[in-house]
């Protein structure tokens with residue numbers, strides 16, 4: 001028998017996990033990390049910069065220190081490397097806008113209803129509803145988060161520089177994935193596919209990235225709209241997890257038909273190990289699909305390989321996109 005004594009710590013940490021969420025959201029809303037910046041500061045100094053009474057800033061700063069977002073030396077608080085990189089509005093890698101989507105009422109409500117969702121077998125809120133407005137917020141807020149993996153994939157899949165090439169970005173949203181390809185390959189033409197209202201944001205971002213003259217749109221349901229043909233690469237980032245394996249395979253057959261011979265499909269997604277419980281970041285994403293889609297899930301590399309093989313692809317390879325939780329599966333027509 002084990003000599004370890006039982007601890008209720010995990011129970012209390014989990015029951016109180018929303019404290020952490022709300023404290024971080026308050027700090028982002030108040031600009032607390034930006035107020036500290038590169039200068040270790042006292043609670044009074046931070047409070048003055050955030051234009052708040054000192055008590056709240058002191059208690060919040062101590063809490064954020066306990067949670068690992070700040071360090072404290074005497075009475076001075078400073079940013080950790082991660083906080084300086086991702087939580088200071090002056091950093092190019094600032095992640096704050098993603099909180100507006102990840103904590104949007106639609107998604108939070110979907111989690112509040114988890115018990116009934118599991119009993120019923122399907123959620124009340126379904127992100128798979130055509131033109132669901134949540135995808136406008138996603139397109140506005142989530143682009144910066146995807147820049148790292150998007151550039152990583154563009155580097156992994158070089159295009160022929162001696163001719164005009166064609167890239168299709170399925171579920172383009174903010175457009176970050178396709179735009180990374182267009183920027184890396186000056187002779188590539190990018191076609192972005194998404195719901196019509198979302199594509200207005202994609203087009204704005206393509207213009208801001210300087211690729212408007214090599215950009216076009218396909219609006220509508222990716223399962224039924226004409227995808228076009230002869231693409232060198234079809235990107236499928238964070239799309240397949242919304243659907244069941246049979247629908248994913250049906251969709252991948254359409255992608256196969258739209259590629260030129262030798263063309264490649266790039267599936268980017270949360271891909272857990274075969275045990276389905278490691279690594280934590282990708283394995284936990286299944287719960288998001290349970291809370292917001294009728295049939296979505298996370299799929300392992302073996303499951304993606306089977307879907308891709310059934311759709312006619314060969315030469316599957318898995319590429320973890322470290323340090324993010326995303327991975328890419330690349331396969332060839």
Ligand SMILES: C[S@@+](CC[C@H](N)C(=O)[O-])C[C@H]1O[C@@H](n2cnc3c(N)ncnc32)[C@H](O)[C@@H]1O
Nearest residue numbers: 135146171172173194195198220221222237238
């Ligand atoms: C999770 S987001 C992924 C966006 C982007 N690819 C990324 O990786 O950040 C899903 C996107 O798929 C789009 N979408 C969902 N269902 C769709 C469908 N049936 N046809 C076309 N687009 C769809 C949504 O509008 C949204 O932009």
